[in-house]
Amino acid sequence: MSSNNGKPKLKTSAMIASIASEGQATRSAPFGHALVELAKQKSNVIGMTADLGKYTDLHILAQAFPERYYQMGMAEQLLMGAAAGFAHEGAQPFVTTYAVFATRRAYDFMHQTIAEDNLDVKIVCALPGLTTGYGPSHQAAEDLALMRAMPNMTVIDPCDAVDIEQMVPAISAHAGPVYARLLRGNVPVVLDEYDYKFELGKAKLLRDGADVLVISSGIMTMRALEVAKALEKDRVGVAVLHVPTIKPLDTETIVREARRSGRLVVVAENHTVIGGLGEAVATALMQAGVHPPFRQVALPDLFLDAGALPTLHDRYGISTQVMAANIKGWLV
Known part of the structure; x- marks a missing residue:
């Protein structure tokens, strides 16, 4: 057993598990299918990837429009620079890779060739936060903090297949660069129960409650609803x-929602406690002079362990069971 900041690392078995709960409805490759529908309507939409078409559901576009699909190889910097060139010529590139590779390997290329010129490039990245068990090399625990800091960049963290399907045409209609987290493969279907419609820049109250307000993004909205x-x-x-x-x-x-008296405010995100939704919400509340009891459900400021997702989600407090227990404890 090795150690992490002096604490023993517990071993886990399987490396990969679905983020869907047992028996939960799923939809296959919602991003890929939504992008094909968009490409049927907009002839300038193209897909580009760095050797990860199959693992970001971009292979769906490649099958439908092979002439509009560009496989750039394992060269993320080249991918971003080429996408900028295409955008300068009037194309609307949808660029896919893993979130760690975009935000850590190619950050300067996104910053200088895409964001600074405010180009119409959509960067859609799989394995956000703790959605893989393959350890720090693949866990994008700090991607939102990095992309929030980039001028001109719109940043999106969708919850489920419904969010992703509606997000694709919405970000296409937005002129300018976008970074979006991506859930791929068989993606849970959650928001169909809540009369939900994705709107860029808008938060949605999915359900009300008198004791706790959970402000969440991404898969943590799914967990919050379960809680x-x-x-x-x-x-x-x-x-x-x-x-x-x-x-x-x-x-x-x-x-407006946090101002309602008598409620504990909990921000839940599949991201490090540093620089993500939690700090953004805390800043907004402080600036507005609103000071409710405040807690965070988020990943720690650590290099996270490798292992089975259920084990890791329990360990780092983002599973339904641990999150529910923590909230009950905070209310005492």
Whole structure:
């Protein structure tokens, strides 16, 4: 057993597991299919990837429009620079890779060739946060912090297949660079129960509750809804405010909901506690003079362990069970 900041690392077995709960409905490759529908309507839409077409669902576009699919090899900097060139010539590139490779290997190329010129490039990245068990080389725990800091960049963290399908045409209609997290493969279907519609820059109150307000993004909105249902049995009312757009942040809705007295505010995100949704919400509340009891459900400021996702999600507090237990403890 090796150590992490002096603490023993516990070993886990399987490396990969679905983020969907047992029996949960899923939809296959929602990003790829939504992009094909968009490409049928817009002739300038192209797909580009760095040897990860199959693993970012971009192979769906490659099958439908092979002449509009560009495989750039394992060269993420080249991928971003070429996407900038295509955008200068009037194309709308949808660029895919893993989130760690885009935000850590190719950050300067996105910054200088795409964001500085405010180009119409959509960067859609798989394996966000802790959605793989393959350790720090593949866990993009700090991607939102990095991309929030980039001028001109819109940043999105979708919850499920519904969010992704609706996000694709919305970010296409937005003129300018976008960084979006991507759930790939068989993606949970959650938001269809809540009369939900994705709107760029808007937070959505999915359910109300008198005791706790959970402000969440990405897969943590799915977890927050599961927690809300579980805590109903204990007569704890949990409201869930889904924030799919991290930048620009819908501060008006967040402040309005957090201002309601008597509720604990919990920000839940599949991201490090540093620089993500939690700090963005805390800043917005401080600037508005709103000071509710405040807690964060987020990943620690550590290089995370490798292992099976259920084990890791329990260990780092982002599973439904651990999150529900923590919220109950905070209410005591």
